[in-house]
Amino acid sequence: MSSPIKRRPNNPCFSSGPCAKRPGFSLDALSGAMLGRSHRAAAPRAKLAEVITRSRDILGMPADYRLGIVPGSDTGAVEMALWSLLGPRPVDVLAFENFSAAWANDIVTELALPDARVLQAPYGALPPLVEVDWSRDVVFAWNGTTSGVCMPGAEAIPATHEGLAICDATSAAFAMELPWDRLDVVTWSWQKVLGGEAAHGMLALSPRAVARLQGGPPPRALPKLFRLTSGGALIEGIFAGDTINTPSMLCVEDALDGLRWAERIGGLEALIGRSRANLDAVSRWVAGSDWAAFLATDPATRSSTSICLRIVAPWFAGLGSDRQVLAARHLVALLEQQAVAYDIASYRDAPLGLRLWGGATVETDDIEALLPWLDWAAAQTRGAFAG
Incomplete structure (x- = not known):
């Protein structure tokens, strides 16, 4: 079928995940990948730590927040937060598209928390934010990847709140302003805004979230992939380049390429x-x-x-x-x-x-x-x- 339109996109990749690679990307950018090396050896581990450091710096994350690489992309990071942190307080969860509805289902059905409220809205809208009770833990997506609806800004969250603000930011991190001083848990994945390859998630924890983790034994039995503490103490290695399971060093190199590109452009x-x-x-x-x-x-x-x-x-x-x-x-x-x-x-x-x-x-x-x-x-x- 012919068309009178002559101009075409140079890159026709407009998928919402995995997303387009950075402009000018080629496989040559991955030539430094430490393939065939143990991720626990010093040089590969340094690459993992570099992903953490560069991510922190670009995002302007507070110095006292912890940031780690975790399994299972953003889904793994969110689930790790929900299973490790929820329980001590009642919880509100905002459900306004597919993924936020999935978190609501996990909280109500899988975790079976006795005092969980689901604030719902149809595709295209946010739940009434005035109804959120910030004395409770609150779980929400900053940006609804499947609905195109995002939080209106920092003012949606009180500067002081008793519960934890647990934010799925996978399609917002690196593209929208995130009010770090009002967020206690932030998650994202490599394959969104910087166009990285899949399977790896990022988990950021505020001091308040860390204190919750260290305040007592986990609220439930946790599989190894979800464990952030050992003997009541935070597993510090997760936030310094040690990973819970084996990462792809090819994906690590790709993530670093995206981060370096972000630094080059400003x-x-x-x-x-x-x-x-x-x-x-x-x-x-x-x-x-x-x-x-x-x-x-x-x-x-x-x-x-x-x-x-x-x-x-x-x-x-x-x-x-x-x-x-x-x-x-x-x-x-x-x-x-x-x-x-x-x-x-x-x-x-x-x-x-x-x-x-x-x-x-x-x-x-x-x-x-x-x-x-x-x-x-x-x-x-x-x-x-x-x-």
Whole structure:
């Protein structure tokens, strides 16, 4: 199928995870990987420690926070926090998209905490933040990767709160300002904003979170992969380059490449600016679109990384639900056939539409080059399904 559009994105990778590699990336960047070496040997361990140090520095993490590399990507980091820390206090959990709903299910069903409240909102909105009780432990995502909805800013969290603020920040870290002084646990993974490879998570703990861990025996039996303490003391090696299980040294080298790139372009401020520019480009386009709208209804909560769009065209609304599914798939398939956008369908449980990754590794020029193709694909889909 031919198209009159001549300009194409240089990099058609707009997936929300794993995400696009940094501009200019090649496999040569991984030539320093210590393959075939034990991760416990001095030089490989130093690489792991370097990931921790560079991450801390770029993010501006307070000096008294601990940061470690843990198994299982962001999911592993969140689960480690939930199973290790929750129990001493009642808990509120915000559920407004797939992953935050998963944390709510684990807290209520798997941990079976007796005093857990789930504050819910549909895709596109946040739960009423005024209803959150910060005297309780609070579990929330800073950015809903599957809904394109993010926290509006630091003011959403009281400067002083009795419970722990446990924040899944996997699609926000390195792209949004995180108020470290108001967060007690922060988790993320390598394969989001800096485009790293999968399987490794990062876990940051405030002094208050560390005190909770050291304040008594674990609240429940923990598998080895979740254990952060031994004999009542924090396992310090986790936060100095020792890992609980064997990491991929190839992924470690890739993570370091992303961090060094972030430093070269100007650090956190530059990373945030690149992501904001991507959202701004999409916002200008949406303002003139007759068929697409943001899933996030409140501009103050629109994500600059996981940019989620709904299909709002009257012709689409007139289709039955089964044909709407087919039409949405057709639109996405056209873009992939033209090699201008890969993996941008909305999340399977979210309203039908598109999800564009706008993190810092995505060039705004590529976003701008893609937007006319979205209009083309929508027109082609309308012709195929609405006549």
